[in-house]
Each structure stands twice: as C-alpha cells, then as structure tokens.
Amino acid sequence: MRRPSFPLWLVSGFLYVFMYAPIVVVIVFSFNVAKHGGPWTGFTTEWYQQLLRPAYSIASELKVVEYREHIKQLELRTLFNKISEILLQPRNDKWSAAINTGILAFASTILATALGTMLGYGLSRYWFPGKKLFSLLMYIPVVIPDIVMAVAMLSFYAMVRDWLGLFELGMTTMIIAHITFQIPFVAIVVRSRLAGMDPAIEEAAHDLGASSWQTFWHVTFPLMLPGVLAGAMLAFTLSLDDFVVSFFTTGPGATTLPILIYSSVKRGITPDINALSTLIVLASVIGTLGVTLLQRPAKPSGG
Amino acid sequence: MANRHQGEVRFGEQLSARGQLLRSALTSGPSILWVTVFLLLPLVGVGVISFLTRGEAGGYELPLTFGNYTRFAGWGFFGYDLLYPQIILRSIVLGAGTALLCMLAALPLAFFIAALPGRYKNLALTLVLIPFWTNLLIRTYAWQILLAPESWITRAVALVGLIEPGTPLYPSAFAIYIGMVCDYLPFIVLPLYSSVEKIDWSIAEAASDLGADGKRVFWHAILPQVMPGLVAGVILVLIPAMGQFVIPDLLGGAKTVMLGNAIQQQFGPSRDWPFGSAIAFLGMGVVLASLWFYARYAGEKGGEII
Structure with missing residues (x-):
C-alpha cells in the first residue's frame, strides 16, 4: 500500500487535533489562576498542591508508625488497622x-x-x-x-x-x-x-x-x-x-x-x-x- | 438437540447430559443467577412499572394503565402535544447523525493509520486508544471551555461572521454533535482499522487494471471489504449515542432534551417512575429489536459483533 497522501495527512491531523483538543484544554486550564473558572488569567500550581496535600499528610503519618516494633511483636492486625485508618480517614471530598x-x-x-x-x-x-x-x-x-x-x-x-x-x-x-x-x-x-x-x-x-x-x-x-x-x-x-x-x-x-x-x-x-x-x-x-x-x-x- | 451432546467426546472427555448440566451449574450457574437477579428481573420490573400509575408522593401503585404509553405517544394532560414524539425523533436523528459523522471521519483516519509504516502505525493507533480509555465525562465538559464566548474557537467563528461576537457556541445542538463525534470517534476507528488492515489490495489493483477509475475502485473493490468493521463500528456508536444523557445534559440546553435526559428527568426531579419506565422500556425495545434485525439479516454476511 502507498504512503498516506498529503490531503490524507491534513484530514487525519485535523481529526487528531479534534480528539485531543478537550484533553489539552483541561490540562492547560488546570494551571489557571482564576478561582471560579473563566478566561485565562495566569499560571499557578496551587490547585495541584491543594489536591496533593492529603497525600503529604498521609505520608508523614505513615512515617511515624512503628513498623519494626509491630512486626517484631507479631501485632500484624494492629499494624493493618493503623495503616488502613490513616489511609481511609476522611480528609476532603x-x-x-x-x-x-x-x-x-x-x-x-x-x-x-x-x-x-x-x-x-x-x-x-x-x-x-x-x-x-x-x-x-x-x-x-x-x-x-x-x-x-x-x-x-x-x-x-x-x-x-x-x-x-x-x-x-x-x-x-x-x-x-x-x-x-x-x-x-x-x-x-x-x-x-x-x-x-x-x-x-x-x-x-x-x-x-x-x-x-x-x-x-x-x-x-x-x-x-x-x-x-x-x-x-x-x-x-x-x-x-x-x-x-x-x-x-x-x-x-x-x-x-x-x-x-x-x-x-x-x-x-x-x-x-x-x-x-x-x-x-x-x-x-x-x-x-x-x-x-x-x-x-x-x-x-x-x- | 439433547442427544447430540450426549456421549460426545469433547476436549478429551466424555460427559453424560447430567454431567454437562452439573458442570454448567457449577461454572455458568452463579453468573447466570447473578445477572438474572440483578438485571434481567429488574428489566422485567421496569416493564411492569410502566403499566402502573404514579403514586401521590412518587413511587407507583395500581390501577394498571396504558396511560404512560399514550402520553409518550403525545396524548398528554393538556390535549395532543408533540413534546415526546419530538424527543424520540430527536434522539434517533442524533444517534444516526453521530454515527454518520463518525463514519465519515473514521474512514480517512483508518486508511491513514493503515498506510503508515510500522513504527508510526503503532504510535498513531495508541493515540486513538488514549482518548478511547479517557473518561468521557472529562472529554465532554472540556467542550464547555472550548466553546465558551471568550475561547479562540468561538472568537474565530464570530470573526468569520457566523455568530454575534460574545455569544457562546454552547448550549446548542451544534455543541452536542461536536461532543458526540469527539467522544465516539475512537469507537468506530478501532474496528474499522482492523478491517482496513485485512484488505486484499490485489482486488483493488485488478479493478484498476481492468479500467475502473479511483471512485469505482473505492466503491466496488475496497468498501465492500471493510463493511464488517464499518457496520460493527456504527453499532458501537449508534446504541450508546441514542441513549446518551451526559453529553446532551452538559452541552445542550432545555431545547435539546433526548430520550436519556427524559428518563433521568422522570426518575430524578419529576419522580414519575411509571412514565420514566415506559420511556426506558421502549428505548430498550428499540435497541434490542434493531440488534436482532442486524443479527438476522446483516449479520449473516458481515462478521460477528459480540
């Protein structure tokens, strides 16, 4: 079969842009400063920091669990409960x-x-x-x-x-x-x-x-x-x-x-x-x- | 029929009819029971509720009535009203229109991917797979941003003079079609591409050697070969498109209610379950009847879909 012709490249290129436009626009506007949406006003990573904040606190809470002590004393159930409590604790919606x-x-x-x-x-x-x-x-x-x-x-x-x-x-x-x-x-x-x-x-x-x-x-x-x-x-x-x-x-x-x-x-x-x-x-x-x-x-x- | 399966040696073992039944009960049994209890019986239930009357505080009660179906056909409380017949027609047009537009877009794309050399072909296919696996809700609401009054697209359309500057392109029927085609395009490209890959190009060469021009080669030597993929793709688009409720809900307005929105409306805010059930039951009937029709007539020639 022949290589794609120029018009075919053009049409297909347009269709790829069409399929990816919504995905790209969501990514771009996730860095927008404007809190209530609307047009672009400036760049920020604030929203990602807010989203990932629970992950930070989970990581710091998981750090202080005394894994070695629990495993040594074979308190696996207590360990499991502690970890799942930290993970499942309600943090935000x-x-x-x-x-x-x-x-x-x-x-x-x-x-x-x-x-x-x-x-x-x-x-x-x-x-x-x-x-x-x-x-x-x-x-x-x-x-x-x-x-x-x-x-x-x-x-x-x-x-x-x-x-x-x-x-x-x-x-x-x-x-x-x-x-x-x-x-x-x-x-x-x-x-x-x-x-x-x-x-x-x-x-x-x-x-x-x-x-x-x-x-x-x-x-x-x-x-x-x-x-x-x-x-x-x-x-x-x-x-x-x-x-x-x-x-x-x-x-x-x-x-x-x-x-x-x-x-x-x-x-x-x-x-x-x-x-x-x-x-x-x-x-x-x-x-x-x-x-x-x-x-x-x-x-x-x-x- | 039963005798044919008795005593037959399959996969190296011979099982009696009772043995077959026992093994079926142990393997297929739990799933059949599960789907029957949690889906097939509820679907029958929807059929029953559709013949009941709406209760005072929502819910449903006796007496039996055809009222929900006559209301759906247009005979409402205030004389004959075209509201619901229009909704049916609009949903069918939307489903068929989406399928047609997707087909027109998928044909060049599938041939394009098939014509690429090996490495780029995989890349191009993966680029179709990513939207296919990306949440439909996200890809749909993004069009609200793209078609908002201040977006580049809207401003460009206004510049050409098709709309007044400062007016949004959504909510509108146009926005629904854009969202539908964008969301369902991968569903038709993938089966179509696998048909295009299997094309026997020597048939096309023979046709052009015998004097057919490009158009005739496409219609008579290439298109029939990709028909199974095309039909499978159209069905994959048509069925969910006719029942869509999220895309019209997010990109359309009050004037563009579809069957899916009507069902959601009756089961949600309006709390008229019997009427909602009648719409759902009819919608399911249409889908199953068209699939049966396809399996009966087109399916004999084309490939299998499921």
Missing part, C-alpha cells in the same frame, strides 16, 4: 471520592473476574438446556443503554428495600451494579481466548491420564490466564469510567470521582476540578501505554 472509586473498582473487578471467567469457561465447554437463549441474555448488559440499566437497578433496589429492608443505596448497591455489567465483558474476553486454543492440548492431557481437575488446573487455566487478566483490566477500566450506573445506584456518602466531577461541573468549571481531571487523564494515559507495551509481542527490532 476529592480524597474520599478517590478512595471510594478505588474500593468500588477493586471490589467489583475481583468478583466480576471470578464470575465472568467461570461463565466464559462454562459457556464455551458445557451444554445445558436453554443455553443458546441464556448466552444471548447474558450479553444484554453489553448492548442496552447505560441509563436503562441504571433505572432498572434503581427501581429493583427500591422495591427490595420496601419489602425486605435490604439494599440501602450506597457502596454495596454500587458494587453489585458494577459487577452485573462487568461479568459479560470478562466472559466475552475469556471465551474468545478459549476459542483460539487448540483442543488437542487438553485432549493430550486426558490421554496421558490427567483427571478433569488436573487438566483444568495445570493445562487449561494457565493457557487462558492472559484472557482472564485482559478481562479483569477491561472490567477495572469500565468501573473507573462509569458515571451513569453509579449516579443512579449510589446513596449519600458514597460519591465517586465521576459523580464528583459531574456535580462540580454542573455548578461551573473550576481549575481544581481541571487539576483532578488532569490527574485522571494522566492515569489513563499511563494505563493505556502500559497495556500497549505489555501486549506487544516480543519480536526482533526492525520488524
């Missing part, structure tokens, strides 16, 4: 939103990866009556609009709360909701990994006398592990990025970063929100580059 986002993403990803992997494996290996219908139904969370899923969950939680007194809206309901939409994504990735595997490998294991469990644990699982990790990473990112489902299934006291950004932006864009967004953008850039580098197949240079 942005810091607690970040902590909540992290708890939500980790808890939902761990459970959804386990459930989704089992589903992906089960659907690709075993038969049951109604399997075709159920494997289609499992993909509904992938294809329906977020908002429909969100209001369905909201009305379900409200109904259960009225009848049984369970599911007060908050972190738990949000984690359950995230797991529900993460499961099919993990299952899709795991299934496509299993579909690309040579069945002869497992047949050989059985022929050589391995039991079903041994075959799974020593042959199948190590081969499907990259798919499981890729699914987990996808689930983690989906959870971090989600706004709509969290917005409808959360309660007072469990604000996440996207919800915080949304409600702040509704009141007006301020440089401290831009600074927070910049840090989030930075994290996604690092994440994307990291995954791209990890996925790159090892091959000799120049190829």
Whole structure:
C-alpha cells in the first residue's frame, strides 16, 4: 500500500487535533489562576498542591508508625488497622471520592473476574438446556443503554428495600451494579481466548491420564490466564469510567470521582476540578501505554 | 438437540447430559443467577412499572394503565402535544447523525493509520486508544471551555461572521454533535482499522487494471471489504449515542432534551417512575429489536459483533 497522501495527512491531523483538543484544554486550564473558572488569567500550581496535600499528610503519618516494633511483636492486625485508618480517614471530598472509586473498582473487578471467567469457561465447554437463549441474555448488559440499566437497578433496589429492608443505596448497591455489567465483558474476553486454543492440548492431557481437575488446573487455566487478566483490566477500566450506573445506584456518602466531577461541573468549571481531571487523564494515559507495551509481542527490532 | 451432546467426546472427555448440566451449574450457574437477579428481573420490573400509575408522593401503585404509553405517544394532560414524539425523533436523528459523522471521519483516519509504516502505525493507533480509555465525562465538559464566548474557537467563528461576537457556541445542538463525534470517534476507528488492515489490495489493483477509475475502485473493490468493521463500528456508536444523557445534559440546553435526559428527568426531579419506565422500556425495545434485525439479516454476511 502507498504512503498516506498529503490531503490524507491534513484530514487525519485535523481529526487528531479534534480528539485531543478537550484533553489539552483541561490540562492547560488546570494551571489557571482564576478561582471560579473563566478566561485565562495566569499560571499557578496551587490547585495541584491543594489536591496533593492529603497525600503529604498521609505520608508523614505513615512515617511515624512503628513498623519494626509491630512486626517484631507479631501485632500484624494492629499494624493493618493503623495503616488502613490513616489511609481511609476522611480528609476532603476529592480524597474520599478517590478512595471510594478505588474500593468500588477493586471490589467489583475481583468478583466480576471470578464470575465472568467461570461463565466464559462454562459457556464455551458445557451444554445445558436453554443455553443458546441464556448466552444471548447474558450479553444484554453489553448492548442496552447505560441509563436503562441504571433505572432498572434503581427501581429493583427500591422495591427490595420496601419489602425486605435490604439494599440501602450506597457502596454495596454500587458494587453489585458494577459487577452485573462487568461479568459479560470478562466472559466475552475469556471465551474468545478459549476459542483460539487448540483442543488437542487438553485432549493430550486426558490421554496421558490427567483427571478433569488436573487438566483444568495445570493445562487449561494457565493457557487462558492472559484472557482472564485482559478481562479483569477491561472490567477495572469500565468501573473507573462509569458515571451513569453509579449516579443512579449510589446513596449519600458514597460519591465517586465521576459523580464528583459531574456535580462540580454542573455548578461551573473550576481549575481544581481541571487539576483532578488532569490527574485522571494522566492515569489513563499511563494505563493505556502500559497495556500497549505489555501486549506487544516480543519480536526482533526492525520488524 | 439433547442427544447430540450426549456421549460426545469433547476436549478429551466424555460427559453424560447430567454431567454437562452439573458442570454448567457449577461454572455458568452463579453468573447466570447473578445477572438474572440483578438485571434481567429488574428489566422485567421496569416493564411492569410502566403499566402502573404514579403514586401521590412518587413511587407507583395500581390501577394498571396504558396511560404512560399514550402520553409518550403525545396524548398528554393538556390535549395532543408533540413534546415526546419530538424527543424520540430527536434522539434517533442524533444517534444516526453521530454515527454518520463518525463514519465519515473514521474512514480517512483508518486508511491513514493503515498506510503508515510500522513504527508510526503503532504510535498513531495508541493515540486513538488514549482518548478511547479517557473518561468521557472529562472529554465532554472540556467542550464547555472550548466553546465558551471568550475561547479562540468561538472568537474565530464570530470573526468569520457566523455568530454575534460574545455569544457562546454552547448550549446548542451544534455543541452536542461536536461532543458526540469527539467522544465516539475512537469507537468506530478501532474496528474499522482492523478491517482496513485485512484488505486484499490485489482486488483493488485488478479493478484498476481492468479500467475502473479511483471512485469505482473505492466503491466496488475496497468498501465492500471493510463493511464488517464499518457496520460493527456504527453499532458501537449508534446504541450508546441514542441513549446518551451526559453529553446532551452538559452541552445542550432545555431545547435539546433526548430520550436519556427524559428518563433521568422522570426518575430524578419529576419522580414519575411509571412514565420514566415506559420511556426506558421502549428505548430498550428499540435497541434490542434493531440488534436482532442486524443479527438476522446483516449479520449473516458481515462478521460477528459480540
């Protein structure tokens, strides 16, 4: 194929500028002096200092914990409690939103990866009556609009709360909701990994006398592990990025970063929100580059 | 059907129908139960609530009614009103318009990336992946800054004379389209690019050797080859775009309410869950019906989407 022509360069260049303009403007305006947003008035790093202040105080508090003493006396539980108390102590709204986002993403990803992997494996290996219908139904969370899923969950939680007194809206309901939409994504990735595997490998294991469990644990699982990790990473990112489902299934006291950004932006864009967004953008850039580098197949240079 | 799976040797082991069922229950069972309880039943619940009446203090109660659907079709409290039919039409136009604009932008971009030499190709692809993985909310609200009255873009547009100086470009339908295309462009570039990479260029060469001009080569020898990626990309854009509520909420005004905003309005401030459920249930019906239609007719020829 030919090299790109000049008009193609021009159009594509413009499209890249178009895609990156919002990201760049958020970064630039995070250094703006004007406290209530608006036009550019001058350069400052004040907003980043404010954001990172809790990190400084956490670092200084963590420094004074007597790790050696605790470990020597085998008081690991006390040590763990002390550290988690320092980390989870409420400091400001942005810091607690970040902590909540992290708890939500980790808890939902761990459970959804386990459930989704089992589903992906089960659907690709075993038969049951109604399997075709159920494997289609499992993909509904992938294809329906977020908002429909969100209001369905909201009305379900409200109904259960009225009848049984369970599911007060908050972190738990949000984690359950995230797991529900993460499961099919993990299952899709795991299934496509299993579909690309040579069945002869497992047949050989059985022929050589391995039991079903041994075959799974020593042959199948190590081969499907990259798919499981890729699914987990996808689930983690989906959870971090989600706004709509969290917005409808959360309660007072469990604000996440996207919800915080949304409600702040509704009141007006301020440089401290831009600074927070910049840090989030930075994290996604690092994440994307990291995954791209990890996925790159090892091959000799120049190829 | 059941007999076909009994006694068959798969992956080196032979399982009875009961064995298959047991293993399914142990592996797929928990997830199926989870998704059924926490999503499928609630979706059925939304369907049921959509036929109920709004309670005094919000909530819902008997009697059963079709009122929510007739209201959605336009027969409101104050005679026939086009408000909701307009919202449906606007959402469909917005979804289709976004998909079309994204398609027009993605075609040159995908061919551009595919034509780059190896190292730059990876860089160009990564540059599409970064916005893809960056929070949509952040990329959307940034357009409020870019389209504000004092921004360079707005001043340039005013200088050309398209708008009065000092007026903002948002909130407007224009701002919604800008935000939509910007946010969803990576969703269509990625599947389209993977189709472009697989193009058999000898077909295009053969076409031009046989006397076809550039236009005909593109329409008849190249475009059919990238159709699977293009269709997958359009679906990836169309579905979320029709149900979007954040982008119209942040970049549009009261005149640009979409289906997503209408649902949010009814479940939020208006506290009319039955009516909100009717909108959500219809929206879901449209999406599932169009996907079924795609799988049935287009999917046989094109690749799989899920």
